[in-house]
Amino acid sequence: MTPVVYSGPMDALREPVLQASRAGISFGDRVLWSDLDLDLAPGEFVAVLGPNGAGKSTLLKAALGQQRLTAGELTVAGRPPGRGSRAVGYVPQQKSMDAATPLRARDLVGLGLDGHRWGLGRRSAADRLRVADALDAVGATGYADAPIGLLSGGEQQRVRIAQALATDPEVLLCDEPLLSLDLGHQRAVSAIIDRRRREHGTGVVFVTHEINPVLDLVDRVLYIAGGQHRLGTPAEVLTSETLSDLYGTPVDVVTVRGRLVVVGTPDSAAGPCEHHDPPKPERRSPARAAVGADR
Amino acid sequence: MNDLFSFDDYGALLGLVHNSLLAAALLGVVGGLVGVFVQMRDMQFAVHGISELSFAGAAGALLLGVNVSLGSVLGSVLAGALIGVLGIRARDRNSVIGVLMPFGLGLGVLFLALYEGRAANKFGLLTGQIVSVDTVQLGWLVSVSVVVLAGLAVIWRPLTFISADPEVAAARGLPSGLLSLMFTLLLALAVSLAVQVVGALLVLSLLVTPAAAAFRVTASPVLAPLLSAAFAVVSAVGGILLALGGTIPISPFVTTISFAIYVVCRIISARRTRRGWGSRATPAAAPVPVAVP
Numbered sequence: 001m002t003p004v005v006y007s008g009p010m011d012a013l014r015e016p017v018l019q020a021s022r023a024g025i026s027f028g029d030r031v032l033w034s035d036l037d038l039d040l041a042p043g044e045f046v047a048v049l050g051p052n053g054a055g056k057s058t059l060l061k062a063a064l065g066q067q068r069l070t071a072g073e074l075t076v077a078g079r080p081p082g083r084g085s086r087a088v089g090y091v092p093q094q095k096s097m098d099a100a101t102p103l104r105a106r107d108l109v110g111l112g113l114d115g116h117r118w119g120l121g122r123r124s125a126a127d128r129l130r131v132a133d134a135l136d137a138v139g140a141t142g143y144a145d146a147p148i149g150l151l152s153g154g155e156q157q158r159v160r161i162a163q164a165l166a167t168d169p170e171v172l173l174c175d176e177p178l179l180s181l182d183l184g185h186q187r188a189v190s191a192i193i194d195r196r197r198r199e200h201g202t203g204v205v206f207v208t209h210e211i212n213p214v215l216d217l218v219d220r221v222l223y224i225a226g227g228q229h230r231l232g233t234p235a236e237v238l239t240s241e242t243l244s245d246l247y248g249t250p251v252d253v254v255t256v257r258g259r260l261v262v263v264g265t266p267d268s269a270a271g272p273c274e275h276h277d278p279p280k281p282e283r284r285s286p287a288r289a290a291v292g293a294d295r
Numbered sequence: 296m297n298d299l300f301s302f303d304d305y306g307a308l309l310g311l312v313h314n315s316l317l318a319a320a321l322l323g324v325v326g327g328l329v330g331v332f333v334q335m336r337d338m339q340f341a342v343h344g345i346s347e348l349s350f351a352g353a354a355g356a357l358l359l360g361v362n363v364s365l366g367s368v369l370g371s372v373l374a375g376a377l378i379g380v381l382g383i384r385a386r387d388r389n390s391v392i393g394v395l396m397p398f399g400l401g402l403g404v405l406f407l408a409l410y411e412g413r414a415a416n417k418f419g420l421l422t423g424q425i426v427s428v429d430t431v432q433l434g435w436l437v438s439v440s441v442v443v444l445a446g447l448a449v450i451w452r453p454l455t456f457i458s459a460d461p462e463v464a465a466a467r468g469l470p471s472g473l474l475s476l477m478f479t480l481l482l483a484l485a486v487s488l489a490v491q492v493v494g495a496l497l498v499l500s501l502l503v504t505p506a507a508a509a510f511r512v513t514a515s516p517v518l519a520p521l522l523s524a525a526f527a528v529v530s531a532v533g534g535i536l537l538a539l540g541g542t543i544p545i546s547p548f549v550t551t552i553s554f555a556i557y558v559v560c561r562i563i564s565a566r567r568t569r570r571g572w573g574s575r576a577t578p579a580a581a582p583v584p585v586a587v588p
Contacts (some may be wrong), residue, residue, distance in 0.1 A: 064466045084319065084467070100510040101335065101459050102519035108460060115456030116467050118449055147514030148459075240539035
C-alpha cells in the first residue's frame with residue numbers, strides 16, 4: 001500500500017500555527033531531542049512517532065508550556081507556549097473516568113470552554129450553543145446527557161475531541177488519542193480530526209505509537225528516536241533507509257497485509273516496535289453493556 | 296422501648312434545642328457541598344485524618360481551658376495545610392495522612408487523659424455534643440460556615456475541572472496546586488465544624504456518605520451538590536429530632552439516617568443500571584447487543 005501524501009492544505013501560505021526552531025530538551029546529559037525545526041501550517045496533520053520514552057509526549061508538554069525548552073524557540077499560535085491559551089486544544093490519552101463522576105458529556109465539553117473561570121459556573125446561552133455544536137460535530141449528540149463515566153472508551157474520546165475543539169483552537173495537540181480504542185473507533189476518531197483540520201484549518205500534532213490508523217491522513221511524520229529525529233512525508237521517513245540511519249542499526253520497514261511495520265529497532269528485542277496491538281475489548285460498565293455501542 | 300423513647304414533652308424540648316437544629320442544618324449544607332469534592336477528589340481518607348487532628352486540637356483546648364472550637368479549627372487547618380502542601384499527589388497524600396492521623400489521635404488521647412473536667416466533655420469530642428450548642432458557639436459555626444461556602448463558591452468551577460479532568464485542566468493552565476491547597480483548607484474548616492457537632496469519629500457520615508449517595512443517583516453537576524446537601528441536612532436535623540425523644544445520643548441517629556439514604560440510593564442506582572442508565576437519547580442505529588464477558 002502506498003501512503004497517500006497530500007500536497008498540503010490550501011492555506012499553507014498563512015503563518016505557521018506552531019513553529020519550532022532549533023528547539024531541544026535535555027535532562028542533564030540525556031538529550032531527548034534537539035535541533036528540531038518544525039513549521040506546522042494551518043490545517044496540516046503531523047504525526048509524531050517513536051519508541052516509548054523518546055520524548056513524544058514531552059514535545060506536547062513543551063507546546064502546552066508545561067515543559068521548558070533547554071534550547072531553541074517554540075511558538076504556538078504565534079505566541080510563546082503560554083499556559084491555558086484558548087488557541088490550543090488538547091486531547092489526552094483515553095483513561096476511563098470514574099463511573100460516579102457527577103458530570104455528563106455536555107458538562108465536560110463545557111469545562112473545556114469556561115472551566116478556567118472562577119465562580120459557580122452558570123453557562124451563558126451562547127456557550128451552551130457552542131457546546132451543543134461541538135458535540136454535534138463529533139457525532140456525540142446522542143449521548144450528550146449521559147454520565148461521562150458510563151461512556152465507552154470510543155465515546156469518551158469523541159467527547160474529549162469535542163472538548164478540545166470547543167474553543168475553536170488553531171492547534172490541536174493529541175497524545176495517543178487512539179490508544180485502547182478498537183479499530184472502528186480508531187477510524188471514527190481519526191476521521192473527525194481529519195475533517196476538522198480540512199474544514200477549519202486546525203493544525204494537528206498527533207502523538208502515536210501506531211501510524212497505520214492515520215497513515216492515509218497525515219501530511220508529515222516526525223520520527224523521534226535516541227535523541228535524533230527525522231521529519232518529512234511518510235514516504236520519505238517511513239523507509240528502511242531513513243529509519244536505519246536514525247536508529248544507527250539496520251531496521252526494516254515492511255508492509256504486512258497493508259500495514260506498515262517497523263522491524264528490528266534496538267528497543268524491541270522481541271520483535272517489531274511499531275506493531276499493532278490487537279484491538280482490546282473496551283472497558284464497559286455493566287450499564288453500557290446493556291445499551292450497545294455507537295456504530 | 297418506653298425507657299428509650301418518650302415524646303411527651305417534645306414541644307418543650309424542641310424549644311431548647313433550636314440552636315442545635317440550626318447548627319445541624321448549617322453543617323448539613325456545608326458538609327454536603329464540601330462532600331461533593333471529597334468524593335470527586337477521592338479524599339475520604341483525608342477527611343478522617345483531618346478530623347483526628349481536629350480532635351487533638353479540641354482536646355488540647357479543653358485541657359488548657361481555652362475555646363474548644365478554636366482548638367478544633369487550629370488542629371484542622373494545621374492538618375489541612377500539611378496534607379495540602381506535602382501531599383499534592385494522591386499517593387503521597389495518603390501516606391502523609393496515614394502518618395499524621397495516629398499522631399493526632401494519640402495527642403488527643405493524651406490531652407484528654409490529663410484533663411480533669413467533666414467526662415461528658417471528653418466523650419463529646421469523639422462522638423458529638425450537638426445538644427449543647429449555645430448562642431456563642433452558634434455564632435462561631437455560622438461565621439466559619441459562611442467562610443467555607445463563600446470560598447467554595449469562588450473556586451467551584453475550576454475545582455470541578457481539576458477534580459474531574461486534571462490533565463486537560465492543567466493543559467488549560469489552571470493552577471491545580473493552588474486550587475488543591477485552597478480546597479484542602481476549606482475542607483479542614485468544614486471538618487472542624489463537623490467535629491464539634493457530630494464528633495471526630497463520625498465526621499464521615501456528613502462529609503462523605505451524603506455525596507456518595509447523591510453520586511449514585513445523578514450525574515448532573517447541579518443536582519448532585521443539591522441532593523448531597525439535602526441528604527446531609529436530613530441526616531443531621533433528623534438525627535437530633537429522633538434523639539430528642541430518647542436517651543441515646545444523637546450521633547447514632549445521624550449516622551443511621553445517612554447510611555439508610557445511601558443504601559436507598561444504591562438500590563435506585565442498581566435498578567436504573569439494569570434498565571440502562573445513560574442509554575442514548577437518539578441511537579444512531581439500532582442498538583447492537585454487546586456480549587458481556
